[in-house]
Amino acid sequence: MNELKVTINDSHIKKIKSGSPLLEKEAIQNIKPLKEEGMLLSLVDTRGNFIGRGYYGRQNKGYGWILTRSEHEAIDSMFFLGRIHQAINHRNSYFESNDTTAFRVFNGEGDGVGGLTIDYYHGYYVMTWYSEGVYRFRDWVIEALQSAPNFKGLYEKKRFNKKGTYVEDDDFVTGDRGEFPLLVLENGIQFAVYLNDGPMVGVFLDQKEVRKKIRDSYAEGKTVLNTFSYTGAFSVAAALGGATKTTSVDLANRSLPKTIEQFSVNGIDYEAHDIVVMDVFKYFNYAKRKDLSFDIVILDPPSFARSKKHTFSAQKDYTSLLQEAIQITEDNGVIVASTNCSTFGMKKFKGFIDQAFKKEGYRYKIEESYSLPPDFKTTKAFPEGNYLKVVFVRKLI
Template identity: 40%
Template sequence: MRHIKLNQPYPNLERPLLKREQIAEKDSSDSGELVLLQTAQGQDIGVALMGAEQKSVACLISDRSDVTADQWLTQSVKKAIEKRKTYFSDQETTAFRLVNAEGDRLPGLTIDWYEGYLVVNIYTKSMQLYLDKIMELMKDFLPVKGAVLKRRYHSINEADSKWIMGEVAPEPLVVKENGLNYACYLNEGWMTGIFLDQHEVRRYLLETSRPSDRLLNLFSYTGAFSLGTAKKGGHTTSVDVANRSRKLTEEQFQVNGIDPESQSIYVFDAFKFLPYAKRKGMCFDRIVIDPPSFARTKKRVFRITKDYPELIEESLLVLNKGGELILSTNAANWTAKAYDQMIADSMKKAGRKYSYLKSFGLPNDFPTPKQSLLSHYLKVRVLKVD
């Protein structure tokens, strides 16, 4: 095993990702090899996987100096499954994150469980070397029906997706989350129809919704945030600029026994919908704002840090007194402190008083080292607005 001496700060298991400046250029590699990291004085730190990705050039996978590839993979897969015991035993939820990259000491790899089917995302070429062994371990430890692989390092626009093991999942595959049904498509690019990292937010909406509620869901995609309110008898308005969103949202209502005609679905630019809603006299008790970090339409380029304040200010004009704003972002480079300051500034500019009801980050099935700040990307704030 090759030895590499590092520049400070030295990594540890709570800060496992190595930046380029910590490794001499001659020692860098994208080969997927395991190397022994050492301090400048030659003291062993542990074993790391070499492989460049957006966040790092290598990742510490063990603080032992003698760990082998088979030991690392077997222990990591076993521990990842053990962490999700409560999810596997929950009959009301059949889709969740099974492996979360460096949080499960398998950097550059995520695996999602969809009722026996695996959605495998690889972000680095280096992890490809270990894929066969990981799939063997999954079959040994779990009743896997099939697995679809998405190589996300091939293209910034679309995943290279193909089935690599077992049977192909039906389309749609209907999974459960908090007792609700979700129609999913596992082999259609990066997205499947539901963002699993938001399941705690969806649970909150389900558990606290009332039949009298009127909810506006902006950037609604398949309408997942609308289901809890609709299931409780409330009325939802789902808005997304993509033409496919209408059919997908209708399907989500249908698989839950909800008549799509009882809800409102708009194919509409969210920025244009809010003034439209104001003109039409629409008012809502809850507004969910969950935009992408970056998006381009024919007439607009959306950048989240620049344009989010406008969404908040326009939403306040159609929010009932005492209503809730559910504000979400997955922008990894936007710190929680800066995000909260943006919210405070926007509310002050609008002259509205508010209080925080809830705050959500990544759920327990998305474990992340405490000091891997870029991996703590999800920030959700629930505000009650006076």
């Protein structure tokens, strides 16, 4: 592949040389030659010295990613074979596990190729492409994955249309087509997943350690409210951990049959639990009217969401969301506060928690905190990549 020489502005040299893999628009001295996504770029400073090699691919984070700092390393099929198999070796403990058969195999810039993630579901691999630029390397990635462990089949998700959403298409790529639902294990919990049904498959793999902690250490004998519940994965974990009752609340109509399915594949009587299709903010008002309270409240909202009456932004509204949760949490109860918003860090998130408890007039204790699990590999030079923040907060009497 031909390479375009791109000059990096002096103001961004230090950041890039310190290891940041993101190629920001402001870093590029002249963006006019950047015409076709997938172009390979040779990055140089204003004196012409080599800095790195990457590609042009626009997504919400920037204009591309740096792939290598070595002037002698070519970006070709062997490059992707090496990066992907290095990533697979990093996950050996997951491949050898008897109680976990779903995990992340390749985590974008953390594994050396920003814009691409690869997940594993009991023999099936799923590639997710976040820009047209990285999609140009598709054939090389497919070639590398066909020699991956336990390979049965390959699916893909394209998240790079002009609105930044999912590109509808047949997600199957090669190998054997899966039969769905496909049952996978996560720390012994079964989940039904669908690799051929839109951008989300049925479970978010980055929360595996949090679900395990709720099941093993918090749920027994407790009542649990799971808000923004999606397919009820947190509720299933709590029920398996001995919760007396779980309540799952989500606005999407699909959440009802999907949550029933997740309870059922784990042998749990879903009729012993509440599954509510409702706007979470309406449910808070309902719970207060009915004088309902819970021992554990799980808050895992999307970074941004809009319903008919509410617009939620984690950056602006998480404090008020926490205030709602505090009001229906039992004394000495626990709020599991979670966000995947990458625009702020753990320190600011804990600041939201502090503000909410002060406004409601309660003391609190942070029991423990979580970020991404080991299979979601990140790099310290790009802290935005370590997006997950989960804090277990106890409401003190």
